[in-house]
Amino acid sequence: MTQSSAARRHSDSATQERLIEALETIPDGFYLFDPDDRLVMINQRAREMLGDDGEQLWIGMPFEELLRFRAPAVADPLHQQEWVLSRLEAHRNPKNVIDQHWRDGRWVRVSERRLMDGATVTLLTDVTAMKERETALADVSNLLRTTLDHIGKGIIVFDRHSRLVAWNSRWLEIKDLPDGFACAGIPLEDIIHFDANRGELGDGDPESLARESIAQWAVGEVMRFDRVRPDGTVYEVMSSPMPDGQRVVTFTDITERKRAEEAAQISEQRLRDIVEAASDWFWETDGEHRLTMLSDRFRNMNSADVGEVVGRSLVEVMAESTEDTEVCREFEEILAERQPFRNVTWNIRDKNGENRHVRLSGRPVFDALGRFCGYRGAGSDDTAAIQAEAEVRHLAHHDPLTGLPNRALFHDRLANAIAGATRGHTSVALVLIDLDHFKHVNDTLGHPAGDKVLTVVAQRLAACVRGTDTVARLGGDEFGIIQTDVHDPEDATRLAHRIESSLANTMPLDGHSVQMAASIGIALFPFDAREPERLIQNADMALYRAKSEGRNTHRFFSSSLSRQVQAHMSLVKALRSAQARREFQLRFQPQICLQSGNIVAVESLLRWNRGGVMENPHSFINAAETSGLIHSIGEWVLEAACGQQQAWRANGCPRVRVSVNLSTIQFRDRALLGMIERVLSQSGVPAEDLEIEITESLLLSEPRETTRVLQALHEIGLNIALDDFGLGYSSLTVLKSTPIDRIKIDPSFTTHIGSDAADHALVQSVVTLGHGLGARVVAEGVETHGQYVSLKEMGCDEAQGFFIGKPADAIEIEPMLKRATPIPIGPMPDGAGDVPLATAKGNGHDDDTLPPGS
Known part of the structure; x- marks a missing residue:
């Protein structure tokens, strides 16, 4: 009996070994779990497919642990637990066939069957090629279907x-x-x-x-x-x-x-009934050139009855309507020679005294014996076509809205004026005019209203000049004047004053009263330039100076201005390159809650790494605004600030607001709201974690429109902060109706609150005002412990400045964000309260009140 048992065990062992060998030869992966869901057998192919190097999978391994080992290869990190649970649920079924798309791109069919004793056998089959064929067939089928449908x-x-x-x-x-x-x-x-x-x-x-x-x-x-x-x-x-x-x-x-074939048949029938000619009216004469037939269309041209003309000589009829005797003589010679003629042109005056352009064509008619019988022909009135050609030529050189000469004609007349001035030894003043804030008219009243304004401006400019001068619309809201016969620069100055006075008068416009102003640039020939293009460039530089110095004024070109403009152009070019080279960087300055000492926000501050020198916005913000680069730079600041906020969150930092400054030009951009919503969506930053800072001057400029935009920003969840409060003259009515979450006190008031009773009282008043408006109050420029304590006692909510932390890059600021209290809250050692904690020079705000992200 013992020998028989041993023999059976030996036989079973041999059978199992043969089974294992056989399983190693199949192309599929194979593994077996016992009724307790523990691994009892697995072939090498299964180990390879499952990514096992021989140590991760072991005999006795629980089924769930195998699933967790494979989860990263099958599901993304957010769905791995979900995948494990779904497989465990499916595992309870007696039979499963599951096609899995692994993250390495392979498709694997998992065929799972539960045996009678509760064990589970599983086959892993690589079906990637099959899936690719199915996809290819489906693509071909869809392509054929799409092709047929098109x-x-x-x-x-x-x-x-x-x-x-x-x-x-x-x-x-x-x-x-x-x-x-x-x-x-x-x-x-x-x-x-x-x-x-x-x-x-x-x-x-x-x-x-x-x-x-x-x-x-x-x-x-x-x-x-x-x-x-x-x-x-x-x-x-x-x-x-x-x-x-x-x-x-x-x-x-x-x-x-x-339908086209039927229409063609009808047309062909109609054409058979029309004389084969391309002109408007038909005529016929006898051998003496007297008119014997004239179609009624002649009346449309000459306003004469046909009966009044028939019987008279064709030459006589045409000659009495024109003063061009040469054409009459040449036409009479043609008729005398009995030659065919085509497109003989006459300029005549009809019975109404209007000039008309007539074109005649005709050929002689002979009878069967070759005897001359007269002429037969057609005539047309080309007046409308010639007038249309003249209109096209006019439109090619004139602005269709205002009727003024356009840029092309303006350049021609400038060249002619310079040539005439050269011969006459006089001067020419080139005046370029750009309407101030014209875009606002289009944005608020609409483009039809803007067109009416341009028309009125054109009329007023034309009234300011002499008949020998030229007024042109150069495009958009830009006009140009060529003032000839200038003997003194004062002539151009007086013209500029006339323009300024004329535009200052209000314009009634569809129930609105519009008042325009203009920036004016003036260059003189031959003093500023002798070539037209150079003169235009110099006048444009003067125009730029007028706009940069507050608009609504005029400036003459000068050599020093040329150097300044060249420097400005170089700076703008460098700014464009800075964007492409990613030379812009952000620094962040913390803001704390005065009661807890915890950081609640960071302000984003723009820096330009220009050749290794870190420049703040003071040095380049004006060039960015005048060149329009402010929009792309501001968008980059917003994207970088939101992206950094998400990076801090990923590194375990607590949730804080990030504030970004907006310039007036950015704020007036109608695409601002859409841009902010896009950045928030792409970055994943909640709207309530972003704060937009604006200045008092922006709030005072067009308060109704500003409030509307702020309300729209507030409605999507953004925080609104009023920066540099105290430097302007904010209207309490405007403040009351504006959605402001925070009021930031300008550093100039914070600096002396411990030593100047007036500043102390002013800050206390702002705190009280802010709380009364439902806003939190932030003190900027906090440099000492004494200022910190005074602000806290006043009930000020938040503080920012070198005492809290100087502007730093994202890596340097991160440890401060992770600390519970970034600065000491209790009393300071003797003398320490008079010394800023930060070592950098500045007023605690680091000259960073300028936008964007400043």
């Missing part, structure tokens, strides 16, 4: 048993078939019966018509015929048999072609 003709295909196997959407449209009619396998006979029953096979018994049509289709030859639907639609049907017995049928909507 063909202009309707297409259907029947198999050799005349059953429908394919069709496109155009067939359904041409046939106007009901939904669900077309389906694979429908017989051709059913389609023919459907057409017969709705009258597409003609009048008569539908059953008879259908049988006749079915018999024609059974012939199996190429067929082409037209069908007319009851609604009048005509389509051409072409059936082509295929070698394998299939049949392809195309349907082409030829309704428009049929």
Whole structure:
């Protein structure tokens, strides 16, 4: 008995070894779990497919642990636990076949079956190639379907048993078939019966018509015929048999072609009744050149009755309407020589005294014996065409809105004026005019109102100059004046004053009162330049100076101005390169809650790493604003600030606000709200974690529009902070109606609150005012412990300055964000309260009140 048991065990062991060897030869992965879901057998292929190097998977390993080992390779980090739970749930089924798309790109079919004893056997089959073939076949099928649907003709295909196997959407449209009619396998006979029953096979018994049509289709030859639907639609049907017995049928909507053919037939019939000529009216003379026939259209040209003209000489009729005796003489010679003529042009005056341009063509007529019988011909009135050509020439050189010369004509007249001044030894003043804040008119009142303003401005400018001067619209809201015969620069100054006074008068406009102003740049020939292009450049530099010095003024060109403009242009070029080279950086300055000492916000401050020297916005913000680069730079600041906030959160920092400054130009951009929403969406930063800082001057400028934009920003959840409070003259009414979350006290008031009773009282008043408006109050420029304590005692909510922390890069600021209290809250050692904790020079705000992100 013992020997028999040993023999059986030996036999079982040998069988198991053979089984293991056999499992190692199969191309699929294989593993077996016992009824307790512990691994008892696995082949090498399964280890390879599961990414095991021989140590991660072991005999006795629980099934759930195997799943957690494989989870990173199958599911993304956010869904791994979900995947494990779903597999455990499926594992309870007696049989599973699951196609898994692993993260390395492979498709693996997991075939799982539970045995009678509760054990589970699993096969892993790499089906990547199969899936790729299925995808490729699906792509080809979709491509074919899309191709068929984009063909202009309707297409259907029947198999050799005349059953429908394919069709496109155009067939359904041409046939106007009901939904669900077309389906694979429908017989051709059913389609023919459907057409017969709705009258597409003609009048008569539908059953008879259908049988006749079915018999024609059974012939199996190429067929082409037209069908007319009851609604009048005509389509051409072409059936082509295929070698394998299939049949392809195309349907082409030829309704428009049929209509065009009918129209052509009508037109041809009409043309047969019209004399073959291209002119407007027809005439005929006898052998003495007396008019014997004249069509009624002549009256439209000459305002004369035909009866008054017939019987008179053609030369006489034309000559009495023109003063061009040379044309009359040449025309009379042509008639005397009995030669054909074409396009002889006359400038005549009709009975109403209007000038008209007439073109005559004619040929001599001879009888069968060759005797001269007279002339027969046609004439046309080209007045409208010539006037249209003149209008086109005018439009090519004039602005269609104002009627003023355009830039092209302006350049021509400038060159002529300079040439005349050179001959006459006089001067020319080139005056460039740019309307101030014209964009605001378009944005608030609409473009039609803007066009009316431009028209009025053009009229007022024209009234400021002499007849020898030129006023032109150069484009948009830019105008130019060429002042000739200038003997003294004061002539140009007086012209500038006239322009300023004229534009200062209000313009009534659709219930609104609009007042315009302009920036004016002046350059003089020959003192500032001798070439037209250079003179324009110099006037443009002067215009730029007028705009940069507050607008609503005029400036003359000077050599020093040229150097300044060149420097400005170089700075703008460097700014453009700075964006491309990623030379802009952000620094962050913390803001703390005065009661807890915890950091509640950081202000984003823009820096430019220019050749290793870190510049703050004071040095380049004006160039950024005047060049328009402020928009792209400001957008970068917002994206970088939001991106850094998310990075801090990912590194375990607590949630804090990030504030970004907006300049007035950014704020007036109608795309501002959309840009902010896009950045918030892309970065994932909640709107309530972003704060927008504006200045008092912006709040006072157009308060109604400013409040509207602030309200829109506030509605999406943004915090609004009023920066540098105290430097302007804020209206309490405006403050009351504006959604302000924080008021930031300017550092100039914070500095002396411990030593100046007036500043102390002012700060206390701002705190009280802010709280009364429902806003929190932030003190900027806090440099000492004494200031910190005083502000806290006043009830000020938050503070910012070197005592709290100087501006630092993201890496340096991160440890401060992670600390609970960044500065000591209790009393300071003797003398320490008078010394800023930060070592950098500045007023605690680091000259960073300028936008964007300053």
